[in-house]
Structures are given as structure tokens and as C-alpha cells.
Amino acid sequence: MQDKIISEMMKYRNIAILGHVKPDGDCLSSILSLKLALSYKGKRVRCFVDSKIPHIFQAIPHINEVEGLSGIRTSRFDLFIYLDTPVRDRTGELDKYVKDATIINIDHHESNTKFGDINWVDTSYSSVAEMIFELVKKMGIRINRDMAFLIYLGIATDTGFFRYSNTTDRVFEKAAELVRYGVKPQEVASMVFERNTIPYIRLLGSVLSNAQFALGGRIGWIIITQEALKEYGLEEEDVNHMVEYVRSVEDVEMAISFLEAKRNKGIKLSIRTKRYIDANKFAAHFGGGGHPRAAGCMIQGKNMQEVVKETISYAKEVLKNS
Ligand SMILES: [Mn+2]
Numbered sequence: 524m525q526d527k528i529i530s531e532m533m534k535y536r537n538i539a540i541l542g543h544v545k546p547d548g549d550c551l552s553s554i555l556s557l558k559l560a561l562s563y564k565g566k567r568v569r570c571f572v573d574s575k576i577p578h579i580f581q582a583i584p585h586i587n588e589v590e591g592l593s594g595i596r597t598s599r600f601d602l603f604i605y606l607d608t609p610v611r612d613r614t615g616e617l618d619k620y621v622k623d624a625t626i627i628n629i630d631h632h633e634s635n636t637k638f639g640d641i642n643w644v645d646t647s648y649s650s651v652a653e654m655i656f657e658l659v660k661k662m663g664i665r666i667n668r669d670m671a672f673l674i675y676l677g678i679a680t681d682t683g684f685f686r687y688s689n690t691t692d693r694v695f696e697k698a699a700e701l702v703r704y705g706v707k708p709q710e711v712a713s714m715v716f717e718r719n720t721i722p723y724i725r726l727l728g729s730v731l732s733n734a735q736f737a738l739g740g741r742i743g744w745i746i747i748t749q750e751a752l753k754e755y756g757l758e759e760e761d762v763n764h765m766v767e768y769v770r771s772v773e774d775v776e777m778a779i780s781f782l783e784a785k786r787n788k789g790i791k792l793s794i795r796t797k798r799y800i801d802a803n804k805f806a807a808h809f810g811g812g813g814h815p816r817a818a819g820c821m822i823q824g825k826n827m828q829e830v831v832k833e834t835i836s837y838a839k840e841v842l843k844n845s
Pocket residue numbers: 549550607631649650651681
């Protein structure tokens with residue numbers, strides 16, 4: 524599969540790489556490291572994300588090369604590569620400008636719909652960054668320090684810094700290899716965990732102090748409204764990880780955050796589970812998807828109160844039956 528993808532990529536000159544809305548470390552890391560690799564091969568390659576770049580990632584190498592919606596509107600490409608994107612419209616509005624071109628789809632999400640002309644979808648990978656690492660090495664590219672930093676960042680963030688169930692021996696082997704290329708793990712960790720803004724931790728305090736729990740604490744949830752974001756001067760993109768704190772509570776099996784999203788006027792659910800509930804399946808019930816321990820979905824046409832009531836009662840049912 525990797526050879527097929529490489530030979531396909533080599534056929535075209537103008538290449539666009541697309542990531543998903545609300546980009547995480549894996550998304551940004553994969554699009555930028557693949558962009559670097561293809562440009563070393565002489566390709567004209569640009570990368571796009573239809574979202575603001577979260578504050579914590581604004582210091583990563585080459586981040587200013589990520590373009591928004593305006594760049595894709597006026598350009599022509601012969602090849603589009605979707606990364607870390609289970610369904611086409613997870614790229615937001617970008618998808619509307621993808622036409623008359625070949626599509627390569629590289630992803631590790633269980634819920635991927637294999638929408639590409641070529642699909643490399645493999646859920647055994649911790650991250651797309653890990654897949655890109657293999658690809659780039661097969662392309663015969665010398666891994667420089669920036670590229671190693673980016674790939675390490677993607678692997679680290681998608682494995683919760685080597686804590687989640689997708690942390691395999693293969694992940695540690697790749698991480699060790701990247702450290703040999705010059706990555707300093709402390710630097711990457713510091714960038715992710717020690718760049719919070721004061722408004723962020725204040726909002727976090729307020730959101731967590733209002734967290735709710737049910738079923739003897741097996742389920743916990745938090746609510747983030749546009750009003751609260753406005754009060755603290757934050758954007759949706761800045762509040763990615765709050766749900767992790769809810770999962771950190773001892774008896775919690777399932778943690779959900781409900782974010783009032785501007786996009787499509789919906790409520791965005793982030794679902795995290797600990798041991799036995801399949802978050803991907805749970806999200807699929809509401810039209811979303813993801814991974815067994817981390818997934819998400821968007822519910823439209825209902826207000827926050829209705830969405831919370833409906834999903835929590837479904838969550839209780841799922842938990843009671845397992
Ligand atoms: Mn990923």
C-alpha cells in the first residue's frame with residue numbers, strides 16, 4: 524500500500540494536503556511532515572485546515588505554512604491527500620473545493636468511510652503521524668530535526684503522551700528512533716502542557732467546578748457554552764482537552780464534553796472512555812465516530828439542554844448494560 528501511495532504521489536505536480544477542523548497535534552504534524560517530504564521531492568505542495576490553529580500549536584515548526592479556506596478557493600490541484608480525516612466533510616468547507624482530481628485517504632480512524640481513490644486506512648496505527656513516518660522513510664527522505672519533531676508531536680499527542688491503549692511497542696520504537704534524530708521529548712511535552720493561557724485555566728476551573736456526574740460517578744460531563752468562551756476571550760479551538768480531566772476521575776468510565784459550536788449551529792460532543800465502553804460506537808449512534816477510547820459527534824437542531832438530556836440518558840443505558 525505504501526509503495527502504491529508513493530508512486531501515485533509522484534505522478535502529480537500540484538498537491539494539496541487537507542486536515543480536519545479543530546486540528547489536533549496528529550493532524551498538524553501529519554500534514555506538515557508530508558508537505559515537507561513532498562516538497563523535498565520537488566512537488567508544489569500546499570496544506571489546508573479550515574480552522575484557527577490552537578494556541579498550543581502556534582510554535583511548532585513550519586506552522587505558518589498551514590493555509591485556511593481562502594487559499595484553496597482560487598487554486599487548482601491534481602491530487603488531494605486527506606489525512607486523519609474519517610469522512611470528507613470533517614475538513615469543513617475545504618471539501619467543497621475538491622473536484623476533478625485524484626484523492627488519497629490516509630487515516631487510522633475505525634469510522635473512516637474509505638472515500639478516496641486510494642485508501643490507506645489502518646486502525647492498528649496510533650496516529651497518522653506514525654503512518655507518515657513509515658511513508659517518508661520509504662520515500663528515501665533524510666529525516667531532519669523539524670520533521671522528526673513534527674512526527675514525534677503527532678505520535679505523542681494521539682497516544683496521550685504514551686498513556687493510551689494505542690501505545691504499543693512499535694510506538695516506543697518509533698519514538699526512540701525520532702529521539703535519535705534529535706527530538707527532545709521534554710521540549711515537545713512542555714509545548715503541549717506548559718503553554719496554556721491564563722484565560723484557558725480560568726475557564727477550565729469554571730467548567731470543571733460545574734461538572735456533573737451520574738451512576739455513582741461512572742459517567743461525568745461538562746458543558747462549554749459560547750457565552751463562557753466569550754467571557755474568557757477564547758475560541759472553540761482552544762478548549763480541546765477539558766474532557767480529559769473528567770475521565771481522570773477514579774470511577775469514571777465515560778466522560779463527555781458538550782461544546783456549543785458556532786459551525787452549523789450544533790452541539791459538539793467529545794467522548795472519552797476508560798476501559799470497556801466503545802466510544803466510537805457510542806458516537807456512531809449520533810452520526811459521529813472516532814476511536815474506541817476517544818470519539819466525537821455533532822448534534823444539530825436541538826438546544827444544549829435537550830442534547831445533554833438525550834445523550835446522558837442514552838449513556839446511562841449503555842453503561843447499565845455493560
Ligand atoms: Mn489521529
